[in-house]
């Protein structure tokens with residue numbers, strides 16, 4: 001039996017493929033989704049809460065950043081993430097401050113940030129310009145000191161951050177919190193609050209393999225009054241993008257079916273080549289395009305489904321030695337990885353160079369990217385048992401504590 005961990009729409013059952021391919025959508029579906037998000041994630045005053053539906057998650061994140069920060073500000077970002085986050089931060093005119101992660105939950109470890117306030121005692125500097133060796137790779141970038149104004153919570157692979165710690169940190173340094181829930185829609189924090197009800201904005205991606213998966217689309221709930229005016233997208237999605245989103249689960253299923261005769265991989269590569277299928281990382285940020293209406297309809301259905309989850313992370317991750325070997329063994333046993341999260345501290349590999357990631361400041365992120373394997377949670381225990389047996393042999397037991405150096 002062939003099994004697929006990730007990629008090729010493996011999370012879609014046959015029934016879901018058909019429901020996705022033929023789903024209709026209307027304007028009222030967008031209104032209904034907005035209303036639902038306002039109700040579930042809205043701020044204290046729902047009158048001030050604004051919900052914007054977007055082409056994808058990165059566009060939604062970019063809008064959130066534009067709403068609460070000034071160009072030139074810096075924001076603290078999880079040092080283990082995908083390129084989409086970098087693209088959103090850059091497009092909003094901000095500087096990312098990559099922060100090393102904990103090997104326990106892949107979330108930024110704030111105890112590693114030694115924040116000192118510039119200007120304390122020296123006079124002249126604005127009060128909330130923060131400086132740290134860790135922040136800037138040992139030296140600050142040229143030009144005026146950046147004001148560190150925000151922190152983006154990621155809840156990596158669905159593992160919730162220590163939200164009390166993040167809030168205390170944010171309060172102390174006067175940072176605005178943005179919650180990026182691409183991995184963690186529906187997750188609960190340790191204190192019982194739902195992810196998305198803590199920060200100034202809650203950002204959702206409905207992209208492939210995300211917590212809410214309608215192939216593309218995104219949303220942002222602006223929970224606090226915006227500091228800067230932002231414009232909601234007004235243009236309809238491109239027809240080509242719409243069709244790609246509609247047929248991806250179908251193409252994925254066909255390719256998975258053909259994999260047993262060794263044609264599926266080739267067919268998928270062919271579809272990517274002629275742009276009938278787009279790799280997730282290549283989905284461009286676009287602040288003008290609206291979500292497809294059928295995606296709004298399907299996203300709302302999925303939101304309503306997980307009312308009380310909170311426990312299920314998006315992926316179960318483990319750290320292994322000799323990852324190449326593990327993947328080969330898994331493949332021999334019939335488990336195919338169509339890519340996994342993440343092979344670089346900022347994935348995918350082909351965009352990594354653009355990011356100028358400060359590896360020397362983030363040894364845990366670098367370590368994790370070398371050793372991580374993650375398993376989706378849409379397979380049953382029985383399905384995964386043979387795979388886990390293989391992984392077990394290579395598990396790095398001692399993954400906790402200490403920074404590798």
Ligand SMILES: *Cc1c(COP(=O)(O)O)cnc(C)c1O
Nearest residue numbers: 056057058082084180182205207
């Ligand atoms: C995928 C992802 C996004 C946004 O993804 P889109 O592909 O733009 O929908 C944002 N944040 C994180 C952490 C992600 O993994």
